[in-house]
Amino acid sequence: PGVLPAGRVIGEPTSLMDVFPTVVQLVGGEVPQDRVIDGHSLVPLLQGAEARSAHEFLFHYCGQHLHAARWHQKDSGSVWKVHYTTPQFHPEGAGACYGRGVCPCSGEGVTHHRPPLLFDLSRDPSEARPLTPDSEPLYHAVIARGHLLAELNLKPKRR
Numbered sequence: 001p002g003v004l005p006a007g008r009v010i011g012e013p014t015s016l017m018d019v020f021p022t023v024v025q026l027v028g029g030e031v032p033q034d035r036v037i038d039g040h041s042l043v044p045l046l047q048g049a050e051a052r053s054a055h056e057f058l059f060h061y062c063g064q065h066l067h068a069a070r071w072h073q074k075d076s077g078s079v080w081k082v083h084y085t086t087p088q089f090h091p092e093g094a095g096a097c098y099g100r101g102v103c104p105c106s107g108e109g110v111t112h113h114r115p116p117l118l119f120d121l122s123r124d125p126s127e128a129r130p131l132t133p134d135s136e137p138l139y140h141a142v143i144a145r146g147h148l149l150a151e152l153n154l155k156p157k158r159r
Contacts (some may be wrong), residue, residue, distance in 0.1 A: 004046045012053035013072060013079070018042050057149055062087070062105035069146045070121070079121040082146040085110050086117070116143060 003026065017039030021031050025041040040054035053072065060068040062085070071080040087103035087110050089095055097103035104110055118131045118139060133139045 004043075005048070008046055008048070010042070010045050010053075012045060012051075013055055013058055013070060014042060014045075014053060015039060015055065015058055022046075059149075062103070065105050067105075069149060071142070071146065071149070077122065080142050080146070081119045081121050081127065082143060083113055083117040083119075085112050087111075116146065118142060 015038075017037075018041065019039065021037060021039045021041040022043055024031050025043050031037045044050035045053065052074075056072055056074055058070040059066060060070070065085060067085045068081060068083045071082075072078075073080065085106075087097060087105075089103070090097050090100050118136065119127045119129070120131060120136070121127070131139055136142075
């Protein structure tokens, strides 16, 4: 109370990685400087001091497998999402793995997309209409950027 406004809703991409730096800032501490901390404090968003998330890119892993990447393009405001692999939902068309306990990360229970699926979440937040090179002039550029960043993200980080 008195630090964060009640009922504040954030429409920006965030991550569970953000919880640690957010709590540390709220209690007046400092995040460790001797290691890479991928999360960002949500305090500026929660207080309304910032309108945009500090995350330009978020990567979705299922186990050790990269399944998707999300790019909040700073210069245009577009939010792109690239799916490299998706679980085969159960029952088909359900959008989740009901009855299985968890969605599979690899093997026969996933579909590998070649080429990857691309969505513009700023125009299609439900990911109902995958884009193609014919429907999106930036298709190849966004896919290439996603590949580059995915490769960089898979390399060990150093400080």
